[in-house]
Amino acid sequence: MSLTLSVDGERWRAHLRAVAAANPGLVPVAKGNGYGFTVGRLARKAQWLHDQGLHDPTAGAPTLAVGTYDELEHVAHRFDGDLLVLAPWRPFGVGLEVDPALADRVVHTVGRLGDLADLLDRQPDARIVLERMTSMKRHGFSAPDLWAASRMLTDRPGARVEGVAMHLPLAQGSHLSEVHRLMNDVVAAELDTRTLWVSHLTGTELTALRTAYADYTIRPRVGTSLWLGDRGxxxxxxxxxxxxxxxxxxxxxxxxxxxxxxxxxxxxxxxxxxxxxxxxxxxxxxxxxxxxxxxxxxxxxxxxxxxxxxxxxxxxxxxxxxxxxxxxxxxxxxxxxxxxxxxxxxxxxxxxxxxxxxxxx
Known part of the structure; x- marks a missing residue:
């Protein structure tokens, strides 16, 4: 007497393995209702993917992305690696209440100069990803602010910059021209990082990006096409x-x-x-x-x-x-x-x- 999601486990797991193998440095995304599965179940499955040996060790530590700070408690004991919060850190709300036991595993997303200064005042050794504003116009630094953030970080040697993030729109057509334009700003900022976190790029676009920026590690953040990519x-x-x-x-x-x-x-x-x-x-x-x-x-x-x-x-x-x-x-x-x-x-x-x-x- 229920509404039930039935999953062909063998077929679904084969799909998850295929996506992970095709995306070096994969960052599974578990957020909201967990794409119908719940975020806790997806966290366990992300751990299973890592335990399968599908994680690329050259891409950095295994990482799970969650949507908000509220979701950390549902995944932290089910996934052993780093926890990237996609919502930007703000000097208010639950982002200020992260369990101290998780502080070294949590990677904060920052997209405003004032927030960057405030976060590092509170936690000088915070792990951070700097989000660059894209045509989504949702969150992120403008080019001048990204350069200003780089200058600020030279005076904050304890901060751990884990990379730059780009959250691209879902509109049809290639995003490569926009990514190349934004990467010019990233390179010019002279940040102490060579990691780029990206969302909504195709496999072909990711390959082209890795070729064009061979000195960067590309971390694709994937949700829908990972968990729901094989609707059959x-x-x-x-x-x-x-x-x-x-x-x-x-x-x-x-x-x-x-x-x-x-x-x-x-x-x-x-x-x-x-x-x-x-x-x-x-x-x-x-x-x-x-x-x-x-x-x-x-x-x-x-x-x-x-x-x-x-x-x-x-x-x-x-x-x-x-x-x-x-x-x-x-x-x-x-x-x-x-x-x-x-x-x-x-x-x-x-x-x-x-x-x-x-x-x-």
Whole structure:
């Protein structure tokens, strides 16, 4: 009676090994909901990858990246290596409360001059990665500020600079021209480091970058394509909890809607508490995407919204908005009616879904 993520363990582990082997210096990313697996489980799997001997010793210590300081407690006892926090350090919040026992393992990301000075005042031997602002325009130093940071660090000999980071956008097309432009600023800063941490570069781009900057160690930070790169190894299923026959016009649900025609109502596990029915912006501005949005709006206006629950290969309609832990679906007359206890497939966005159970074979 749950929303379950089932994983073909052999196939998934083979994919993880292949990604690690193809990405020297790989830094697995475990953040948020852990891409549906939970960050704790991914931390254990990152340790397993290291124990498989797939870590490149020339790339530095094995490292796991987390999204925020709050996530450190969930991974620190499950992964033995360094812990890179991707969120920039600020002189407020939980970044000030790092467990002293972890201080030597935690690598802070810094993107502002004032924060760099403040962090080193508090912890002169802090381990830091300097983030360079990219076209993402999210966090990071401008070129002049990166050079100023380099000058500041000459007066802070205890600081341990672990490299420079670039978080690139997901937009299609090559990022190489932008990386080369940004690397000119990095080289000009004359920092005491030869390590570059990058996100969202393809294998071809990483190879070209290593060739162009052979004296730098490239550390690719990889999340989605590592954990979710082989979707065929992952299956999400919901349990049919109840089935009710309804006639046209018969009322049902929280809002007393009338059935549009005769058929069946299915109550299935999985609701808003799991992330079902909660849609995040896709960023797709194509005409096809806009037409789909208009179509969904039209269906919603008359009480029909396509659900992510699939029965016999067809996505079925919500009978009403999802409940907290269950959803109600409408099956028209003539469709096969699943039995109570049967599992039906669900299409989800893994980064926004919380599963009741994760089963890895």
């Amino acid at each position: 190894a992952l299956r999400v299923e919901s349990t049919v909890l109840d089935v009710h026959a309804v006639e046209r016009g018969e009322t049902y649900g929280y809002r007393g809607r009338g059935a549009p025609k005769s058929g069946h109502l299915l109550v299935v596990s999985g609701g808003t508490a799991h992330g079902i029915g909660l849609e995040a912006p896709t960023g797709d501005h194509s005409m096809k995407a806009r037409a789909a949005t208009l179509a969904r709006g039209g269906l919603d206006a008359v009480g029909f919204v396509r659900s992510p629950f699939s029965i016999d290969g067809k996505l079925r309609l919500f009978a009403e908005p999802p409940h907290m832990q269950a959803s109600m679906l409408f099956l028209p007359h003539g469709a096969r009616v699943p039995e109570v206890g049967e599992e039906v497939e669900v299409r989800v966005r893994f980064t926004t879904t919380a599963f009741d159970a994760v089963r890895i074979s």
